[in-house]
Amino acid sequence: SQQGEEDPQALSIQEGENATMNCSYKTSINNLQWYRQNSGRGLVHLILIRSNEREKHSGRLRVTLDTSKKSSSLLITASRAADTASYFCATVNNDMRFGAGTRLTVKP
Amino acid sequence: ETGVTQTPRHLVMGMTNKKSLKCEQHLGHNAMYWYKQSAKKPLELMFVYSLEERVENNSVPSRFSPECPNSSHLFLHLHTLQPEDSALYLCASSQAPYNSPLHFGNGTRLTVT
Numbered sequence: 552s553q554q555g556e557e558d559p560q561a562l563s564i565q566e567g568e569n570a571t572m573n574c575s576y577k578t579s580i581n582n583l584q585w586y587r588q589n590s591g592r593g594l595v596h597l598i599l600i601r602s603n604e605r606e607k608h609s610g611r612l613r614v615t616l617d618t619s620k621k622s623s624s625l626l627i628t629a630s631r632a633a634d635t636a637s638y639f640c641a642t643v644n645n646d647m648r649f650g651a652g653t654r655l656t657v658k659p
Numbered sequence: 660e661t662g663v664t665q666t667p668r669h670l671v672m673g674m675t676n677k678k679s680l681k682c683e684q685h686l687g688h689n690a691m692y693w694y695k696q697s698a699k700k701p702l703e704l705m706f707v708y709s710l711e712e713r714v715e716n717n718s719v720p721s722r723f724s725p726e727c728p729n730s731s732h733l734f735l736h737l738h739t740l741q742p743e744d745s746a747l748y749l750c751a752s753s754q755a756p757y758n759s760p761l762h763f764g765n766g767t768r769l770t771v772t
Contacts, residue, residue, distance in 0.1 A: 554701060581757075581758060582758065584761075586761075591765075591768075593749055593751075593763030593764050593766055594749070594761070595763070596760035596761060596762065599760055639702070641761075643758060645757075646704065646707075646715065647704065647761070648704070649694075649702040650701055651699065651700060651701045652701075
């Protein structure tokens with residue numbers, strides 16, 4: 552399916568470490584988006600990467616896209632306790648489909 | 660402040676009740692969405708409106724009825740719900756359907772008893 556699947560389902564790291572989350576999908580896409588969701592809140596858009604782009608940065612966030620492998624990764628560098636949240640990738644073609652997310656816990 | 664406001668934040672209703680969820684966006688966007696988020700499942704797209712016209716309905720049961728009176732407001736009318744409909748219902752908006760970032764509200768936590 553077009554729907555992205557995040558890996559791992561859960562990730563626990565110490566503050567200051569880097570966190571990497573992966574997203575795989577099965578069909579062609581126009582763009583891929585990453586979102587963050589704090590507990591009990593709505594999703595917040597982080598980065599949009601188009602199918603002809605390979606890498607994008609935003610502050611401590613770095614997103615890569617490999618269309619040949621149908622995969623994307625989100626790297627959070629120098630993590631902070633405030634980064635604790637669920638992270639979702641969303642693949643866009645004729646519609647937008649979200650994965651089940653990666654639950655990131657950053658321990659102080 | 661997200662720019663997308665949902666009310667109420669929490670709702671408990673019986674299976675025979677009728678209630679409505681409300682969403683309002685202050686971002687000047689042209690597209691609005693309803694998503695359902697259940698525990699440990701991907702977000703499920705329910706309805707999409709673009710310029711007040713419904714452009715997508717993902718086989719949602721008729722007990723959910725959307726209404727988009729203008730580009731700033733979106734409603735989800737609920738009636739004769741089932742316990743499995745208990746979930747977080749999220750509203751979102753974007754400049755254009757899908758190819759621009761979605762802005763989400765904080766959701767309505769619905770419990771059907």
